[in-house]
Each structure stands twice: as structure tokens, then as C-alpha cells.
Amino acid sequence: MSERQKIVLLTGASRGIGHATVVKFNAGGWRVLTVSREPFDPRCPWEAGPNNHIQLDLADLDAVQAAIPKILEKTDGHLDALINNAGISPKLAGGGKPSCFDLSYADWLRVFNVNFFAGLVLAQGLRDALVASKGSIINIGSIAGSRVHPFASAAYATSKAALSALTRELASDLGPTGVRVNAVAPGEIETSILSAGTAELVEREVPMRRMGKAKEVADLLYFLCSPDATYITGSEIQINGGQTV
Ligand SMILES: NC(=O)c1ccc[n+]([C@@H]2O[C@H](COP(=O)([O-])OP(=O)(O)OC[C@H]3O[C@@H](n4cnc5c(N)ncnc54)[C@H](OP(=O)(O)O)[C@@H]3O)[C@@H](O)[C@H]2O)c1
Numbered sequence: 166m167s168e169r170q171k172i173v174l175l176t177g178a179s180r181g182i183g184h185a186t187v188v189k190f191n192a193g194g195w196r197v198l199t200v201s202r203e204p205f206d207p208r209c210p211w212e213a214g215p216n217n218h219i220q221l222d223l224a225d226l227d228a229v230q231a232a233i234p235k236i237l238e239k240t241d242g243h244l245d246a247l248i249n250n251a252g253i254s255p256k257l258a259g260g261g262k263p264s265c266f267d268l269s270y271a272d273w274l275r276v277f278n279v280n281f282f283a284g285l286v287l288a289q290g291l292r293d294a295l296v297a298s299k300g301s302i303i304n305i306g307s308i309a310g311s312r313v314h315p316f317a318s319a320a321y322a323t324s325k326a327a328l329s330a331l332t333r334e335l336a337s338d339l340g341p342t343g344v345r346v347n348a349v350a351p352g353e354i355e356t357s358i359l360s361a362g363t364a365e366l367v368e369r370e371v372p373m374r375r376m377g378k379a380k381e382v383a384d385l386l387y388f389l390c391s392p393d394a395t396y397i398t399g400s401e402i403q404i405n406g407g408q409t410v
Contacts, residue, residue, distance in 0.1 A: 172240050172298075173390065174291065176200040176223060176283065177251030181356030182305065185379035186248065187211075189387045198239055200251070223251050223283035224275050233290035244294035246390045249284030249328075250305045254321045254358050262360075263318040273320045280324035281331070288335060292344075299343035301390055301398075302335060304328045306350040308405055316360035325350075329401055336399030345398035347389050351382055352405025373406035 173190050177183040178199035190197050191211060198217050205218040217239070221232050253276060257263050284304055295302065309317035310325030329348055336346040353363050354377040367376055385404055388394055403409055
């Protein structure tokens with residue numbers, strides 16, 4: 166009997182770390198269900214692409230909830246991994262860091278909906294499919310979730326800190342079912358989310374004196390979903406070239 170193809174649901178798949186993760190899992194033979202606000206891009210070479218894409222605004226939690234049956238239909242009741250990767254990091258008009266006082270409650274809520282609540286709602290809705298596969302969840306946190314960062318807003322930092330706590334709680338709740346839950350906290354990874362001034366910050370603060378590559382994060386995500394990581398749960402793995410030493 167042939168082995169069932171593994172399935173991952175990945176949010177924020179359209180660029181940056183998410184796009185590198187699609188490439189990595191696809192090369193490893195996984196079926197990748199992608200989520201982003203845009204429709205499927207026909208330039209993507211994946212054969213089953215449009216059928217594997219869910220167009221969804223994660224800021225709209227009613228829409229996320231409503232998408233669950235559609236996602237479950239696509240997974241046929243089995244899900245081997247959920248990667249909550251989509252994230253937004255608001256900036257001031259000139260590109261600066263918004264403090265606790267710069268953003269309205271509505272702005273904070275939007276950040277928390279995308280960075281935190283969407284991942285929770287997906288985990289709640291997809292729990293049974295993850296349990297059926299003894300799958301795993303990975304939440305993409307940030308170095309800003311554990312220390313004040315010169316460019317990341319207070320809303321972003323606190324949403325990522327909440328995601329760390331959620332990772333621990335989910336790992337505790339789901340441990341007995343065999344579902345593993347981990348977080349990955351990147352430092353400065355070369356994507357469009359970075360602010361001006363990151364190159365200088367890297368020179369000053371990162372022992373490896375370079376930014377990370379999206380592929381390096383994707384490789385870690387792939388490892389955490391692989392049979393080589395079956396006793397790792399409740400962990401938050403830093404990937405930052407030594408920025409936190
Ligand atoms: N790059 C870094 O240095 C760094 C450092 C620490 C943590 N992180 C975290 O790593 C994750 C990926 O970041 P990245 O650097 O790859 O960012 P990115 O290049 O800006 O990509 C963000 C992704 O999130 C999606 N997204 C944003 N808002 C969305 C929404 N409302 N609904 C659905 N999808 C949405 C975007 O898709 P569409 O816009 O196409 O919808 C895009 O695919 C984020 O959680 C980020 O906080 C990154």
C-alpha cells in the first residue's frame with residue numbers, strides 16, 4: 166500500500182519565509198495548502214496550485230472560521246502540519262517604530278487578529294485532523310516577542326509574546342494526543358518585512374554579521390515537521406545568527 170502524501174497548511178505563503186517554505190515542503194514531497202489574501206499566482210509552477218490555495222484575509226476572523234470546512238474538505242480529514250506564518254508589522258508613516266501610544270485599539274486588534282488569533286482559530290478548527298495524523302503545529306514568533314526591538318512596534322512584539330505563551334499552552338493541551346506544538350523565533354531574515362536600518366543593526370548586534378535567509382528558516386520548519394523531531398514539543402527555537410547571545 167502506498168504511503169499517504171503528507172499535507173501542510175501554511176499561512177503567509179505568498180512571499181518571504183512562507184514562499185521559501187512552500188518550495189522546501191514541495192521538494193520534500195508534501196502537499197502544501199497555501200493561505201494568503203491574494204488569489205493563486207499563475208506564475209507559480211506547482212501543478213495542483215490553484216486547488217491547493219485558500220484565499221483568505223486572516224484579519225477577518227469570521228472568514229477564517231468560515232474557511233475551516235473548506236480546508237477540511239481539501240485535507241480529507243488528515244493534516245500533518247499547520248504552520249502559522251503570516252504576520253504583519255505596522256510602521257509609522259516615515260517607516261519608524263510605533264510605540265504603545267502611536268496605534269489605535271483598532272490597529273492593535275488587526276495586528277493581534279493576523280499574528281495571534283488567526284492561528285488560534287485555525288488550531289481549534291483543525292485539531293481533529295491534526296490529531297488523526299499525529300501532526301504538528303508551528304507558530305512563527307519573533308525575536309521581538311522576548312525583547313524590545315528598535316524597529317518592531319509594541320503591538321507586534323506583544324502579539325508575538327502572546328504567540329509564545331499560546332505555543333506552550335497548545336503543547337500542553339495536545340501533548341497526550343501526539344500532536345507536537347513548537348514556535349520558531351527569527352531574528353533579522355531578508356524579506357520585505359524588514360525596516361530600513363536593519364543592515365546597520367546586523368553589523369552591531371549579530372555575531373554572524375549577516376541577515377538570515379528565508380530558506381534557512383524553511384529548513385528549520387521542515388526539520389520540526391519531520392520524523393527527526395518527534396520528541397520536540399513546547400519549544401521556541403531562536404534562529405538569529407546569535408543575536409540573543
Ligand atoms: N523577516 C524577518 O526578519 C522576521 C523576523 C521575525 C519574525 N518574522 C515573522 O515571520 C513571518 C513571515 O514573515 P516574512 O518576513 O516572510 O514577511 P513578509 O515577507 O511580509 O510576508 C508576510 C506574509 O503574510 C501574509 N499576510 C499578511 N497579512 C495577511 C492577512 N491579513 N491575511 C493573510 N495573509 C497575510 C502575506 O501575504 P499577502 O500579503 O499576499 O496576503 C505574506 O505572505 C511573520 O510572522 C513575521 O512576523 C519575520
